[in-house]
Amino acid sequence: MPTTYAANLEDVKEAARRIAPYANRTPIMTCATIDAMAGRSIVFKCENFQKIGAFKFRGACNAIMGLSDADAARGVVTQSSGNHAQAVALAAKLRGIDAHIIMPSSSVAVKKRAVLGYGAKVYECDVTEQSRNEVCDRVEAETGAIRISPFDQPEIIAGQGTATLELLEQAGHLDAIVTPIGGGGLMSGTAIAASELDPKLRIIGAEPKGADDAARSLAAGKFIPLTEPKTIADGLRTSTGKYTWPIIRDHVERIITISEEDIVSSMRLIWERMKIVIEPSAAVAVAAILSDEFKGLEGIDKVGVIISGGNVDFDNLPW
Amino acid sequence: MPTTYAANLEDVKEAARRIAPYANRTPIMTCATIDAMAGRSIVFKCENFQKIGAFKFRGACNAIMGLSDADAARGVVTQSSGNHAQAVALAAKLRGIDAHIIMPSSSVAVKKRAVLGYGAKVYECDVTEQSRNEVCDRVEAETGAIRISPFDQPEIIAGQGTATLELLEQAGHLDAIVTPIGGGGLMSGTAIAASELDPKLRIIGAEPKGADDAARSLAAGKFIPLTEPKTIADGLRTSTGKYTWPIIRDHVERIITISEEDIVSSMRLIWERMKIVIEPSAAVAVAAILSDEFKGLEGIDKVGVIISGGNVDFDNLPW
Numbered sequence A, B: 001m002p003t004t005y006a007a008n009l010e011d012v013k014e015a016a017r018r019i020a021p022y023a024n025r026t027p028i029m030t031c032a033t034i035d036a037m038a039g040r041s042i043v044f045k046c047e048n049f050q051k052i053g054a055f056k057f058r059g060a061c062n063a064i065m066g067l068s069d070a071d072a073a074r075g076v077v078t079q080s081s082g083n084h085a086q087a088v089a090l091a092a093k094l095r096g097i098d099a100h101i102i103m104p105s106s107s108v109a110v111k112k113r114a115v116l117g118y119g120a121k122v123y124e125c126d127v128t129e130q131s132r133n134e135v136c137d138r139v140e141a142e143t144g145a146i147r148i149s150p151f152d153q154p155e156i157i158a159g160q161g162t163a164t165l166e167l168l169e170q171a172g173h174l175d176a177i178v179t180p181i182g183g184g185g186l187m188s189g190t191a192i193a194a195s196e197l198d199p200k201l202r203i204i205g206a207e208p209k210g211a212d213d214a215a216r217s218l219a220a221g222k223f224i225p226l227t228e229p230k231t232i233a234d235g236l237r238t239s240t241g242k243y244t245w246p247i248i249r250d251h252v253e254r255i256i257t258i259s260e261e262d263i264v265s266s267m268r269l270i271w272e273r274m275k276i277v278i279e280p281s282a283a284v285a286v287a288a289i290l291s292d293e294f295k296g297l298e299g300i301d302k303v304g305v306i307i308s309g310g311n312v313d314f315d316n317l318p319w
Helices: A009-019 A032-038 A056-065 A082-094 A109-117 A129-143 A155-173 A185-197 A211-219 A244-251 A259-273 A280-289 B009-019 B032-038 B056-065 B083-095 B109-117 B131-144 B154-173 B185-197 B214-218 B245-249 B259-275 B280-290
Strands: A041-046 A077-078 A099-105 A123-126 A176-180 A204-209 A254-258 A302-307 B041-046 B074-078 B101-102 B121-124 B176-180 B200-209 B254-258 B300-309
Touching: A009 A056, A009 A155, A009 A185, A032 A041, A032 A259, A041 A155, A056 A155, A077 A082, A077 A129, A077 A280, A077 B032, A082 A099, A082 A109, A082 B259, A099 A109, A099 A129, A099 B185, A109 A123, A123 A129, A129 B074, A155 A185, A176 A185, A176 A280, A185 A204, A204 A211, A211 A244, A211 A254, A254 A259, A254 A280, A259 A280, A280 A302, B009 B056, B009 B154, B009 B185, B032 B245, B032 B259, B041 B154, B056 B083, B056 B154, B074 B083, B074 B131, B083 B101, B083 B109, B101 B109, B101 B131, B101 B185, B109 B121, B121 B131, B154 B300, B176 B280, B185 B200, B185 B245, B200 B214, B200 B280, B214 B245, B214 B254, B254 B259, B254 B280, B259 B280, B280 B300
Parallel strands: A041 A302, A077 A099, A099 A123, A176 A204, A176 A302, A204 A254, B041 B300, B074 B101, B101 B121, B176 B200, B176 B300, B200 B254
Antiparallel strands: none
16 A cells, blocks of 8 residues: 655655755764764764754755745745744745744744844744744734745655755665654655665654653554653654654654753763764754664664754753 | 975875874865855864864874884873873874873863873873973983974974865865964964965964964064963963974964954854854964954955864853
């Protein structure tokens, strides 16, 4: 029984062509110390070096550059407190259209400034999901702008998959790929690209123990929403969606859950040893490849890890 | 009147061949935001990605790998509280010989642990230059080990010059190169390599205002020692030396001096915008290219900046 997902490899390849003039082809990096600690060869795909400092630019750029001229003229609207807000703001600026961004009033000031710096309009809302959606609905109705989902939209999934397309071109054969899972945009794009390019490639997720909805969903074989996320990994405090969950369900071999302590120590380890800045959400995938659970998996010699982003509040470091 | 310096381009090329099996060929990076701020195209040579996290490994590796087997068997001795200590310890480990490292008792614990981790013997001394030299002399006499200078030695200068050899291969034509100046090992190696490869290439130094001995020396046309360094840039709290000063005197067009405030803000800027970890000494060169003095120089479109290192105490960040 063939299953149709929200995106396939052709969509990812089309996204790659579409975003090529705007997105960075980010480098891969390796580190002998980390290899020794992991007991394997690890290839890091450095999306912290992507535009706006995170992979999110890939999906937002694909969605916004793919709009018809008539749709684009209406502008775009989204809600996000973090990297997706900046990604939509920058992609809209590059397209030359309006961006309306709904941000919780609790958002970090530096992130709000970045979004305003790209020329977007910022609307404040309360931190609750309900408040965010209400303000988003209102702005959409008032402006006629096109909604851009942070993760649960075919163009977003295809765009995020382009990181894996590049990683496999740069690193050659991999036995496994590890990414963090929040809403599942990065993981579902990764899974689509990787499984079609190399069906034997093992796809492994990483989640904070304090936001382990995808791990519980995978264990139960059915979607379970995230209710009370408690994690420093601010990019991963989200349930998976109607498009991302089926892809994760069918392609992800396992999801390794990570303690807050291990997130912080893995983040610091990468800063110290690799001299690159990664954010807590990215450290979740690093912690996964250093976990006993992952070390116990046989037949895996070379692993790709997507470093999802590097946007950190340097005034509030977690150590 | 031909002048003979401690090293020439041939020495730098020989060093490059000697260290190639051990040192990283570090990447270059660019950043649109920094280019816009500087008003020029800036190419960063990322020695924070070098082994031990700083360019110092190049010189130490060249000096130690170049020893005869008989000399190498005696072991090596040096004094340093920072990156040179780690560089000598690692190079000695790779050569399979003893390393004796004299470190001030005030040295940061993490740096001492790193040196011990490479299998070196650590000897404590007081923070004064006199105490360091006394302990160094004693250990040299007792062990017969070969002394490796942190900067004022021909093999060290030639080794540091290999960063510029690579930078010019990677970046193509440059109008200017900027490096920080402490003892002058990096700057003199840079000047030797750059001036012989491209006599028109302008060589510009950067120093903290609180450790501006090279700037004062250049202004006076004669060597002036550093007496009371006061700067967060711990790699630059040193006078130039008998080998490095003449090279600096004859090749460096100007030395831009940087306030402590600008060192800290430039360090943070690079962390935030480029997502790489750089140490205060490296930030001095970044601040230089962003200074009004540098912006006022005409005829410079493309500039190479050597990011000297990325070893930072994450428990004591300067903001």
